[in-house]
Amino acid sequence: xxxxxxxxxxxxxxxxxxxxxxxxxxxxxxxxxxxxxxxxxxxxxxxxxxxxxxxxxxxxxxxxxxxxxxxxxxxxxxxxxxxxxxxxxxxxxxxxxxxxxxxxxxxxxxxxxxxxxxxxxxxxxxxxxxxxxxxxxxxxxxxxxxxxxxxxxxxxxxxxxxxxxxxxxxxxxxxxxxxxxxxxxxxxxxxxxxxxxxxxxxxxxxxxxxxxxxxxxxxxxxxxxxxxxxxxxxxxxxxxxxxxxxxxxxxxxxxxxxxxxxxxxxxxxxxxxxxxxxxxxxxxxxxxxxxxxxxxxxxxxxxxxxxxxxxxxxxxxxxxxxxxxxxxxxxxxxxxxxxxxxxxxxxxxxxxxxxxxxxxxxxxxxxxxxxxxxxxxxxxxxxxxxxxxxxxxxxxxxxxxxxxxxxxxxxxxxxxxxxxxxxxxxxxxx
Amino acid sequence: xxxxxxxxxxxxxxxxxxxxxxxxxxxxxxxxxxxxxxxxxxxxxxxxxxxxxxxxxxxxxxxxxxxxxxxxxxxxxxxxxxxxxxxxxxxxxxxxxxxxxxxxxxxxxxxxxxxxxxxxxxxxxxxxxxxxxxxxxxxxxxxxxxxxxxxxxxxxxxxxxxxxxxxxxxxxxxxxxxxxxxxxxxxxxxxxxxxxxxxxxxxxxxxxxxxxxxxxxxxxxxxxxxxxxxxxxxxxxxxxxxxxxxxxxxxxxxxxxxxxxxxxxxxxxxxxxxxxxxxxxxxxxxxxxxxxxxxxxxxxxxxxxxxxxxxxxxxxxxxxxxxxxxxxxxxxxxxxxxxxxxxxxxxxxxxxxxxxxxxxxxxxxxxxxxxxxxxxxxxxxxxxxxxxxxxxxxxxxxxxxxxxxxxxxxxxxxxxxxxxxxxxxxxxxx
Numbered sequence: 001x002x003x004x005x006x007x008x009x010x011x012x013x014x015x016x017x018x019x020x021x022x023x024x025x026x027x028x029x030x031x032x033x034x035x036x037x038x039x040x041x042x043x044x045x046x047x048x049x050x051x052x053x054x055x056x057x058x059x060x061x062x063x064x065x066x067x068x069x070x071x072x073x074x075x076x077x078x079x080x081x082x083x084x085x086x087x088x089x090x091x092x093x094x095x096x097x098x099x100x101x102x103x104x105x106x107x108x109x110x111x112x113x114x115x116x117x118x119x120x121x122x123x124x125x126x127x128x129x130x131x132x133x134x135x136x137x138x139x140x141x142x143x144x145x146x147x148x149x150x151x152x153x154x155x156x157x158x159x160x161x162x163x164x165x166x167x168x169x170x171x172x173x174x175x176x177x178x179x180x181x182x183x184x185x186x187x188x189x190x191x192x193x194x195x196x197x198x199x200x201x202x203x204x205x206x207x208x209x210x211x212x213x214x215x216x217x218x219x220x221x222x223x224x225x226x227x228x229x230x231x232x233x234x235x236x237x238x239x240x241x242x243x244x245x246x247x248x249x250x251x252x253x254x255x256x257x258x259x260x261x262x263x264x265x266x267x268x269x270x271x272x273x274x275x276x277x278x279x280x281x282x283x284x285x286x287x288x289x290x291x292x293x294x295x296x297x298x299x300x301x302x303x304x305x306x307x308x309x310x311x312x313x314x315x316x317x318x319x320x321x322x323x324x325x326x327x328x329x330x331x332x333x334x335x336x337x338x339x340x341x342x343x344x345x346x347x348x349x350x351x352x353x354x355x356x357x358x359x360x361x362x363x364x365x366x367x368x369x370x371x372x373x374x375x376x377x378x379x380x381x382x383x384x385x386x387x388x389x390x391x392x393x394x395x396x397x398x399x400x401x402x403x404x405x406x407x408x409x410x411x412x413x414x415x416x417x418x419x420x421x422x423x424x425x426x427x428x429x430x
Numbered sequence: 431x432x433x434x435x436x437x438x439x440x441x442x443x444x445x446x447x448x449x450x451x452x453x454x455x456x457x458x459x460x461x462x463x464x465x466x467x468x469x470x471x472x473x474x475x476x477x478x479x480x481x482x483x484x485x486x487x488x489x490x491x492x493x494x495x496x497x498x499x500x501x502x503x504x505x506x507x508x509x510x511x512x513x514x515x516x517x518x519x520x521x522x523x524x525x526x527x528x529x530x531x532x533x534x535x536x537x538x539x540x541x542x543x544x545x546x547x548x549x550x551x552x553x554x555x556x557x558x559x560x561x562x563x564x565x566x567x568x569x570x571x572x573x574x575x576x577x578x579x580x581x582x583x584x585x586x587x588x589x590x591x592x593x594x595x596x597x598x599x600x601x602x603x604x605x606x607x608x609x610x611x612x613x614x615x616x617x618x619x620x621x622x623x624x625x626x627x628x629x630x631x632x633x634x635x636x637x638x639x640x641x642x643x644x645x646x647x648x649x650x651x652x653x654x655x656x657x658x659x660x661x662x663x664x665x666x667x668x669x670x671x672x673x674x675x676x677x678x679x680x681x682x683x684x685x686x687x688x689x690x691x692x693x694x695x696x697x698x699x700x701x702x703x704x705x706x707x708x709x710x711x712x713x714x715x716x717x718x719x720x721x722x723x724x725x726x727x728x729x730x731x732x733x734x735x736x737x738x739x740x741x742x743x744x745x746x747x748x749x750x751x752x753x754x755x756x757x758x759x760x761x762x763x764x765x766x767x768x769x770x771x772x773x774x775x776x777x778x779x780x781x782x783x784x785x786x787x788x789x790x791x792x793x794x795x796x797x798x799x800x801x802x803x804x805x806x807x808x809x810x811x812x813x814x815x816x817x818x819x820x821x822x823x824x825x826x827x828x829x830x831x832x833x834x835x836x837x838x839x840x841x842x843x844x845x846x847x848x849x850x851x852x853x854x855x856x857x858x859x860x
Contacts, residue, residue, distance in 0.1 A: 025524070028513070028553020032521050076507055080780050083458070084514055091462050094455070123458020350510050 012053045012230055012270060017403045019224050024402075030223055031349065031409060038416040040349040042085055042172065042194040046408040047357075048342045049329040053272050055403070056233045056329045057411035060209055062199045063176040065101070066355070067118070068110040070345060074353030075118060081347035082122035086170075088348075089192055093169035096124040097162060099154070099185075101175045102132040106143055113147040115174065118347075129154040129163050131175060131182055156184045160191055170194060176201055178285055178314075198422050201284045206324045207237040208422060213414035220410055229266055231407060234259060235326040237283060242321060243312035249300060252280065255325050257297035263327050274330065277365055282314040283322035290320060293328060293365055328365055339366075344408030351405035442483045442660055442700065447833045449654050457836060460653055461779065461843070468846040470779040472515055472602065472624040476838040477787075478772045479759040483702050485833070486663040486759045487841035490639055492629045493606040495531070496785070497548070498540040500775060504783030505548060511777035512552035516600075518778075519622055523599035526554040527592060529584070529615075531605045532562040536573055543577040545604065548777075559584040559593050561605060561612055586614045590621055600624060606631055608715055608744075628852050631714045636754045637667040638852060643844035650840055659696055661837060664689060665756040667713060672751060673742035679730060682710065685755050687727035693757050704760065707795055712744040713752035720750060723758060723795055758795055774838030781835035 020027065045064035046057045070078065086093060096119050100112050116126045130151040138152045152163045161184065162168055170192040173185075177200025185197060198204070214232055221228030236255035241248035256278055263276035280292040290311045294300065303311075314320045333340040333356070340356040388396045420426065450457065475494035476487045500508065516523060526549050530542050546556045560581040568582045582593045591614065592598055600622040603615075607630025615627060628634070644662055651658030666685035671678035686708055693706035710722040720741040724730065733741075744750045763770040763786070770786040850856065 025550060025553050025555050028551070029522075029524060032513070032517055032553055035517070036521055073503055077510060080507060080510055083462070083780070087462055087465070091466055092459075094459060120455060121458070123455050123462055125455050350513070 013050065013055055016055065016226065016230055017399055019226060020403050020406055021399055023224055026223065027406060030220075031413070034413055035349050038413065038420065040346075040412060041199070041415050041419070042089075043345075043347045044412050044415060045346070046344045046411040048344060048404055048407055049331045050333055050342070050404075051274075051330040052332040053270060054230055054329055055407055056231055057213065057407060058233060058326070058329060060213075060411045060415050061176075062195045062204075062415060063174050064345060065108055065111045065174065066343070067114040067345070068107070069355040070114070070353040074345075075114075075121075077350065078118045078345075078347050078352040079121040081350040081352050082118050084350070085348035086119075086122055086124065089194070090169040094125055095166055095168040095170075096126045097129050097166070097168035097171045098126055099129050099131060099171060099173050099175055100151070102130065104141065106141075109141055109149050110143050110145060110147060112149050112174065113143060116149070119172075125166075127152060127163055127166050127168075129161070129171075131184070154184060159189065161185070161188055173200075178202075179318075196419065196423070198424060199419055203422055204418075205283045205322065206281070206326075207235065207283050207322075209411075209414060209418050210235050210324070210326070212417040212421070213411055216410050216414045216417065231410070233327040233329055234262055235324055237325065238323045240321060241323045242319075243303075243308040244319075246308075248321075248323075252323065252325070253297050253300040256280070256294055256300055259325055259327060260295075260297060277328035279326045279328045280311070281324060281326070282320040283324045285314045285318075290314065294325075330365055342404050344404050346408060346412050349409070349412075351408060354401070354404065354408075443480065443485055446485065446656065446660055447829055449656060450833050450836055451829055453654055454832075456653065460650075461839060464843055465779050468843065468850065470776075470842060471629070471845050471849070472519075473775075473777045474842050474845060475776070475784075476774045476841040478774060478834055478837055479761045480763055480772065480834075481704075481760040482762040483700060484660055484759055485837055486661055487643065487837055488663060488756070488759060490643075490841045490845050491606075492625045492634075492845060493604050494775060495538055495541045495604065496773070497544040497775070498537070499785040500544070500783040504775075505544075505551075507780065508548045508775075508777050508782040509551040511780040511782050512548050514780070515778035516549075516552055516554065519624070520599040524555055525596055525598040526556045527559050527596070527598035527601045528556055529559050529561060529601060529603050529605055530581070532560065534571065536571075539571055539579050540573050540575060540577060542579050542604065543573060546579070549602075555596075557582060557593055557596050557598075559591070559601075561614070584614060589619065591615070591618055603630075608632075609748075626849065626853070628854055629849055633852055634848075635713045635752065636711070636756075637665065637713050637752075639841075639844060639848050640665050640754070640756070642847040642851070643841055646840050646844045646847065661840070663757045663759055664692055665754055667755065668753045670751060671753045672749075673733075673738040674749075676738075678751075678753075682753065682755070683727050683730040686710070686724055686730055689755055689757060690725075690727060707758035709756045709758045710741070711754060711756070712750040713754045715744045715748075720744065724755075760795055772834050774834050776838060776842050779839070779842075781838060784831070784834065784838075 041062050043062075043064055045061045045066065047059040047061075049056055049058050067078075086096075098112065098115060098119075101108060112128060116128070119126045128149060128151050130153065132151075135151045135153050138150050140148055140150050142148045152166075155162055155164060160167065161171055168191065171185075171188070172194050177197070180202045181197050181200060185193065210233065214228075217228040217232040220231070236259050238248055238251040238255055241252060259278050260276050263278070266272075267274060267276060275295055277293055277295045280294055282290060290313060292303075292307065292311060312320055331339055331341045333342070335356070335358050338358050340358045342354055342356050344354045345352050388398055471492050473492075473494055475491045475496065477489040477491075479486055479488050497508075528542065528545060528549075531538060542558060546558070549556045558579060558581050560583065562581075565581045565583050568580050570578055570580050572578045582596075585592055585594060590597065591601055598621065601615075601618070602624050607627070610632045611627050611630060615623065640663065644658075647658040647662040650661070666689050668678055668681040668685055671682060689708050690706050693708070696702075697704060697706060705725055707723055707725045710724055712720060720743060722733075722737065722741055742750055761769055761771045763772070765786070765788050768788050770788045772784055772786050774784040775782050
């Protein structure tokens with residue numbers, strides 16, 4: 001089952017799908033050349049929104065959870081991609097240390113079990129080293145599906161990180177470091193630490209990512225001869241906002257107003273009969289904390305005390321000062337009346353699968369990855385099939401997924417640019 | 431549906447399956463290290479025979495046809511592997527020239543259409559250049575499934591091979607060169623020609639391959655702590671046989687006798703209650719021409735004139751002088767009463783799928799890939815799923831396919847050794 005699009009099966013997105021399918025060899029070669037110059041993130045997931053008239057990434061996760069939502073058919077692709085990734089980084093490796101989030105949520109732990117399975121099949125012994133102080137000895141947790149995971153305490157020596165009797169070549173983070181970089185992960189120069197520490201939300205900024213994505217989408221738009229706005233969410237940013245102190249509100253209001261104006265002009269250009277909106281959120285952090293949907297800049301002046309308090313606190317409790325104002329992209333995919341949002345999963349440079357977040361209680365302009373969101377994962381059907389050139393645009397499930405996979409990879413490429421630009425150890429040639 | 435094994439679900443093969451599953455990270459790492467030193471063939475397929483007490487490759491094809499027998503679920507794996515292969519060889523490539531066999535058999539042409547689809551999705555424009563003199567202009571052939579292929583005449587310049595308005599970076603042969611290397615393929619030093627010309631049956635010898643495979647299987651046996659005979663078909667060879675002139679028959683008889691004796695001792699060691707047999711065939715060529723099953727060396731002296739005439743002619747009509755005498759491996763897989771033989775497909779270093787040749791009219795000790803064999807292809811089910819550690823040995827379909835994939839890759843590795851050893855351009859360090 002795949003969500004249907006509310007929007008008619010004509011219009012910009014179906015033209016885009018057509019263009020993308022016809023251009024497959026050109027697109028794949030373009031990616032191939034990009035990956036000669038740039039290093040893909042080890043793994044990633046990208047939230048995509050399909051408005052019918054526009055298709056854009058809204059979040060790129062460098063520490064993807066949710067691998068347990070992929071179907072058994074997708075796993076061999078993930079294993080094959082993991083093999084390719086390992087081979088490049090540390091082919092002689094026997095051991096991989098996976099460092100998870102500090103949570104005992106069984107859905108999250110099922111994600112860890114799945115990652116363990118993938119890397120085991122790719123040829124690595126995988127063990128889980130917890131950053132939590134509560135894990136003082138190997139702790140086995142049984143999962144509802146019959147799987148189990150063992151969390152173990154990390155052991156740090158002067159130069160290396162490992163577990164008792166387990167010295168890994170590579171350390172893979174599945175923890176987005178929202179609370180900052182723990183000392184135990186610093187100054188590890190003998191082991192591969194992936195993603196690099198500056199991929200954590202202590203350093204990362206959404207505005208850096210979407211700046212890089214804008215550049216990528218412009219070049220891709222040129223390659224395919226299309227307006228890059230069709231795949232690019234516009235944004236502005238404000239660097240010194242304090243919701244508690246009402247500071248920086250003028251910046252927020254004027255930037256919101258300017259962005260709404262730009263969206264309005266684009267809607268007019270394409271004859272889109274929707275009300276523009278923007279999404280205001282912390283420039284760092286993920287997971288849908290403190291997100292504000294704004295349709296009129298004047299609303300910024302009338303935020304309730306409750307809303308301000310909510311907006312002031314970011315992930316892991318830090319204060320929010322840097323804010324991104326992003327063009328809102330409707331999701332017009334539906335399962336019956338429930339809103340659905342596709343998430344694309346990638347390992348190394350390869351799309352390995354994806355699923356829909358399906359949420360009955362949320363609106364088309366709301367974030368479906370909000371805390372406590374009770375979304376239902378719906379694995380992409382037939383995503384493990386090749387596109388079908390020649391099928392009517394909008395009518396082929398594999399064709400739609402191929403398009404999502406292209407957009408997901410554009411966002412992944414942007415993340416690669418972003419990580420290069422923010423690398424503290426990068427050599428600068430001037 | 432997957433063939434059941436006639437043999438009981440106990441015995442050496444189930445122990446082997448168990449051992450292989452438990453050793454997955456060790457095996458995958460071992461392959462990873464091998465591929466650091468050796469180059470996998472661009473693509474390959476391996477015929478495997480499962481006797482219940484023994485599992486061995488019997489033929490390794492470096493120009494695999496039959497890609498059309500893979501299921502839609504397997505294709506994304508093939509595409510991903512093709513991407514990895516292309517990236518290493520010629521990442522900037524736009525064009526791939528595929529050189530097929532000279533046949534208009536629609537099953538074979540469907541194989542070409544499938545290969546075209548795979549490489550198109552991997553990011554290449556693919557066109558078919560025929561070696562046949564009958565193709566003097568682009569010739570479109572419609573296939574029963576709705577696909578079509580266009581065969582075009584090759585155009586050779588002094589340094590390059592291509593088609594009209596089509597200059598490829600890479601030329602991929604799907605023609606095993608049984609009739610020798612055509613001049614049009616020689617002295618191409620500016621383009622990648624894959625597989626290399628010495629992979630054709632003009633140079634290749636089964637005995638070279640199985641010598642290399644024996645070496646590989648010994649090392650693999652040591653890695654897993656098992657007798658390599660369980661996966662290695664023994665063989666002898668005779669270099670100067672002439673069936674028409676009755677020359678070399680003494681060599682044939684004594685080697686057959688010696689090999690039957692060795693098999694008998696192995697059967698005794700393992701308590702196998704079967705009658706040993708050997709298979710006599712041309713040391714070069716494939717496709718099941720002139721194959722002789724022998725259970726008693728004295729039968730060599732009593733070959734009928736008809737049998738001798740059949741044995742004297744190899745593929746593409748050449749005389750047979752070099753002969754391999756190979757340990758016969760029963761196939762004990764059955765669909766109802768029909769004999770089934772698995773074929774494993776690989777692209778670059780990756781197993782991407784496979785199918786069973788199912789043949790109602792043939793015996794357990796006969797070749798199922800004989801000319802005119804009306805085998806039914808049965809795609810591996812659930813091969814696009816990961817193994818299931820912990821399931822009872824012999825009872826899990828994905829586990830059996832994982833084992834077949836390991837054996838297939840061992841044969842592919844042997845082919846890599848073989849091609850290195852026979853490379854006329856290899857630098858020799860003495």
